[in-house]
Structure formats: C-alpha cells, structure tokens
Amino acid sequence: MGRILIVDDTMFMRTLLKNILFSGGHEIVGEAADGTEAVAKYQDLKPDLVTMDVVMPKMNGIEALKEIKKMDPGARVVMCTAVGQEQMVKLAIKSGARGYVVKPFQAPKVLDEVKNVLAS
Amino acid sequence: MVEAPVKVRHNEGWINCKISIEDEQIIIPAPVSQTIVLKNIVDLQEKKNTLTIYLKDKTEIRLVSVEKVLFVIKHRILMKCSAYRLMAFFMSPAIRGGVLITNAAWEKGAIVVLKSDIWFVTPGKQICIPLTDVSGIEMTKREVDGKKQDVVRIDHLEDQGLVSSFVLTQLSTLQILYNFLSEITAGLSVEGADLDSMDQQIAMLVYSGMDSSTIQNMLQLTFKDIDRIYDKLINLNMAEVKEIRREIHLTAKGVRYITDATKSGTN
Secondary structure, eight states: OOEEEEEOSOHHHHHHHHHHHHHTTOEEEEEESSHHHHHHHHHHHOOSEEEEESSOSSSOHHHHHHHHHHHOTTOOEEEEEETTOTTHHHHHHHTTOOEEEEESOOHHHHHHHHHHHHHO | OEEEEEEEEETTEEEEEEEEEOSSEEEEOTTTOEEEEGGGEEEEEEETTEEEEEETTSOEEEEEOOHHHHHHHHHHHHHHSSSEEEEEEEEEEEEETTEEOTTOOOEEEEEEEOSSEEEEEETTEEEEEEGGGEEEEEEEEEEETTEEEEEEEEEEEETTEEEEEEEEOOHHHHHHHHHHHHHHTGGGOOTTOOOOHHHHHHHHHHHHTOOHHHHHHHHTOOHHHHHHHHHHHHHTTSOOOOOOOOOOOOOHHHHHHHHHHHHTTOO
C-alpha cells in the first residue's frame, strides 16, 4: 500500500481517484489541481506515487512530471489522460512516467496499475 | 487436406466423426453427409467448445471439438468465408479498462467482419469482438515508429470494461473499414442521448465501479436524484439494472433483540 498524491484540475476526477485508491487500501497524502501545485506538494509530502493528469492549467502534467523527476529521479508517476490523447504516452514515458491510465477508467484496472508501479 | 475429429449435431443428437477440411470446403461424412462450401458461410459463433456455422441458405451446422481443432477450423473458415476481409496490422487489445497495455504490439493479420462479430486473425491468434459489444468506432491518429499514422480505433465491452483495439493500413482501406463498421453498428449511436454534466458524472462513476452509496456521498445527492438519473440512463439503453438493494429500519421487535443482545454481552 502506498502514500499517494493525486493531481488533477477537476475536483470530480480527484474525488473519484481518491475513492478508488482509498478502497484499495492506499493513503491519500495530498491533492493538487495543477502542475505547479503538484511539484510543490511532491517536495513537501514525498509520496510513494503520484497520479498525474496531463492537461492542466499553469503547468501541464508532462512538465510537472519532468520537474518532479529532476527533484527525484526515482519518483513513481502514473499519468492519467482522456481518450484520444494516447499519443502523449511516448512523451510521458520518455519523460519518466512509470504507468499510464486512460479516462474513463475502472477501479480494478487503476488499482492494478498502481500496484504494479509501486512494486517496480 | 486436414482431417479433424469433431462431434456434429445431427437429428437432435451428436455424431462423432472425422471431418475433412479442404481449401474451399469442409466435408462431413455419413450419416451427416454434408459438404460445406466455405464461401457460403456467412457467420460463425463460438460458445465454449461449440462452433455454430451459419450458411447463406440459413442452415446452421454445430460442431463440438477441442480448442486446437476448432482453431484450425475457424482459421480456414475465417480466411475463406463470405465476409468483409482485409489484411492489415492490428493491436488488440491496446487499452483495457483505461490502462494502456504497454507490451501490446502491432501484428500483421486479417480483419474479418462477419454478421455478428469482428475477428482479428493471425496464424497463432484469433480475437473475436461481438458487434453488439462494440461501443465506439473512430478514425484517429496514433504514433507508429515515430510517425503519426491514421488508424481505426474499435472500442468494445469485455467483462463490463472498455477494451480498445487499433487497425493500421493504408488510408483508403481504413476509410472503407471505418464506413463499413460505422454502418453495421449504426444502431449503437448515442446521438440524441441528451445527458447533462451530472448525468455524465454519474455514468462515469458507475463505469468506474462506484456503488449508489458512494455516488451519493461523492456528489452529495439524494437517492431520489440518483434514481432519476439511473432511470434516464436505463431508458436510453445506456445502462441495465444490476441489482436492487433495500434500505430497512428495525421494528420494535428488532430493536428489543439488539438491546437484549447488547445487555447479555453477545454483541
């Protein structure tokens, strides 16, 4: 089980992810609504894993991922994006993302992905 | 020619026999004595180890055999039957339940569209997608070998989860495949499904696996509100009733029971 930081600009998606991850026994240590907040919270909270939305205001998920990896090369980040944005996968993986989920997602699949990334 | 042991449905019973699988036909020996011309086959359905073959003249032939034998029969049928068929690259499944399958690879094979299913076929693989489970067809772009390429994306439901597959071939063929699939799945269109943002949020939460209580707590709604939106989704054929739960309160007898139980220390 991991300490997780959820990053998404919509409260709805944050609440959904919080419910899913909580039901899987994970601890939600924080939430962020944009990339800048995500980087700051990562530094503060040092979570085991971050779920990161791709399209966000101020700083997008890919930029935030790069910043986090600069701070902590071992950071485990799972990217979350909408259908049709899968071309971001390569960019995200190149930038150090460990996993990727596409919205809409199902709870068991997200939990599996998080479990795999935490184990890696 | 290949011979294969099967059971064939005949006169309300099953006959053990060895069928001959030839290039253009399958021959079932006596007492069935039937020759199935492969190009006369219009549909194929498989349930467990039973294969049902549908012919142009509306006859049905049912065969039972082991997986290995059925694989050979299906391969021969799918490559020769009357269907929309094209050679292409496909990736199936590419996304399952919203999670990208990182080791998914492009495979070269045939895409065969029959009356009730889409099949992805290679010499070692047969993937069947029932048309009734197809939830979306889209022409889109995907990065292949560093280049953005046109692909057709086919979304379908599998165990209540969304699975996506991609087909890659030249653009003109993709366009024909897209048009063909769009036409045969036209009844699945969600146009006119007028959902507001709350309806959409509830639909997404249901898909994610949240139950009514969780949805109620997350969105701060009453059960009546949720019920109304559930009815809307059901009426639009976008959802089905899975189970009906009840809320109860205790009668005086029930309250007496738990009070006594607490007193006597059994609870």
